Amino acid sequence: MHIAQLSLSRRLSALEKDLRVSLFTRRPGSLTLNAAGRRFRPIAQDLVRRAEQAAETMSAMGQGEQAALTVVTAPSTVAYLLAPFMAGGGSAGPTLRDAIQEDPSKVFDTLSRSDADLGVSTTPTPAPLESAFLGRTPVIAQVPADHPWSRRSTITLAELVCPN
Numbered sequence: 001m002h003i004a005q006l007s008l009s010r011r012l013s014a015l016e017k018d019l020r021v022s023l024f025t026r027r028p029g030s031l032t033l034n035a036a037g038r039r040f041r042p043i044a045q046d047l048v049r050r051a052e053q054a055a056e057t058m059s060a061m062g063q064g065e066q067a068a069l070t071v072v073t074a075p076s077t078v079a080y081l082l083a084p085f086m087a088g089g090g091s092a093g094p095t096l097r098d099a100i101q102e103d104p105s106k107v108f109d110t111l112s113r114s115d116a117d118l119g120v121s122t123t124p125t126p127a128p129l130e131s132a133f134l135g136r137t138p139v140i141a142q143v144p145a146d147h148p149w150s151r152r153s154t155i156t157l158a159e160l161v162c163p164n
Contacts, residue, residue: 012024012031019040021036021040022034022036022037023036023037023040024037050114056068068095068096068097069095069096069097069117069118070096070097070098070099070100070115070116070117070118071096071098071099071100071116071117071118071119071120072099072100072101072102072107072110072111072115072116072118072119072120073099073100073101073102073107073119073120073121074101074102074103074104074107074120074121074122075101077120078099078101081120082096082099100115100116104121104122104123105123107119107120107121107123108121108123108125108126108129111129112129120134139157139160141155141160
């Protein structure tokens, strides 16, 4: 890690003091994570990841570049909207860093945890998030081959809602 042991020990002790909890079991010649340390580890890793993303984003903006975004959306949106967008080179706007695939009901949970920069969903947007209409998407009805609709090329929304 290129940090002197004494300096590292002081930093870890200062962290434990700030958090008001011991993170390690200390024995002569060894230091191991205790239960609190194991619980804190993924939080610390997430904070480091976010700090790296923030530095990357600010560096890109400082150089006049568009920021790369992480989008969370349903798998079908990735397949039918994002994948063609990325394959086609997209627009002159922001680039996509990553696409997280989630069930539409979980998109806003992922967004609220700051695991993504942008959420695309068909479900209503909860407060305090803001939303914007992106466009219309086709609804695809799938039926067995022996179903009366199987030979039809279109079905109205009313028929889907009330199939009698």
